[in-house]
Amino acid sequence: MKAIVFDKSGTIVDTCRVALDLHSDELSVGVSSMGIVDKMEKGALLILERSQSDSILACVDGYTFHNFCEDTGLGLKCVYSNTEEVVSVDLAVARCRDVPMSKFKLALNTLYDEVGNVRTNIGFIYDIAKDRPHHVLSTGGCFFPKVEEVFDHLRVEGWDIFIATGDTLDGMRELSKELSVPCNRIFYLQDEAKKAESIRKLKKIYDIVVMVGNDTNDMLAFNEADISILVLQDGHEKKEELLGSATHTVSKIEDIVDIL
Numbered sequence: 388m389k390a391i392v393f394d395k396s397g398t399i400v401d402t403c404r405v406a407l408d409l410h411s412d413e414l415s416v417g418v419s420s421m422g423i424v425d426k427m428e429k430g431a432l433l434i435l436e437r438s439q440s441d442s443i444l445a446c447v448d449g450y451t452f453h454n455f456c457e458d459t460g461l462g463l464k465c466v467y468s469n470t471e472e473v474v475s476v477d478l479a480v481a482r483c484r485d486v487p488m489s490k491f492k493l494a495l496n497t498l499y500d501e502v503g504n505v506r507t508n509i510g511f512i513y514d515i516a517k518d519r520p521h522h523v524l525s526t527g528g529c530f531f532p533k534v535e536e537v538f539d540h541l542r543v544e545g546w547d548i549f550i551a552t553g554d555t556l557d558g559m560r561e562l563s564k565e566l567s568v569p570c571n572r573i574f575y576l577q578d579e580a581k582k583a584e585s586i587r588k589l590k591k592i593y594d595i596v597v598m599v600g601n602d603t604n605d606m607l608a609f610n611e612a613d614i615s616i617l618v619l620q621d622g623h624e625k626k627e628e629l630l631g632s633a634t635h636t637v638s639k640i641e642d643i644v645d646i647l
Contacts, residue, residue, distance in 0.1 A: 394600035397621035434510030466553030494525035583607035
């Protein structure tokens, strides 16, 4: 028995990220959220527990993110951090009393202008050292070319396919249907440690477990997998330590077929 685990954003989905700097109001398109975090002294990427794009766009002026979380009962989830220091998501929400939802609406509408009305996630890049929100973040995207063909080929070859992502399960349901990957094979709200743990659990069941990813939050999972494959298709600059962490490196997702 053999299993293969794919990271989502930047690996199978060509993801566009829009980041709005809350201090300068500078809007950046096509950024790496983890790249922004890694440049901070202590930072974290926090996302909403469920995708709420329509509700966010319907918010009235003056409504704050803190109000939004209180009224919807939603919280944040930390999916990446560059420090072992734990960020309190409740405190992070409390620090957003002065962050208007108009900032999120701007990030969402800019994303839609770039990639259309696609699946989206909303969150923050949080400055742990200064204990304040740093950027508002909106992400969305479409499959890289050949992804569906690669998945079909792997099934024919007897591979069980899993997806490990920092996204919510709610935000993954449509993608799950499109790729014919059952929801019980979606590892959601995964940070680096949870991805690695998911690989360890699969190794107790499968003879071979492969991890396919594209960024630093996949490195722990690479270390646990029998075979690890780094995909460079997203075009973002990679850390040297990441480039040496996988057993194989490929330019495009379809190149993994030649390895497996």
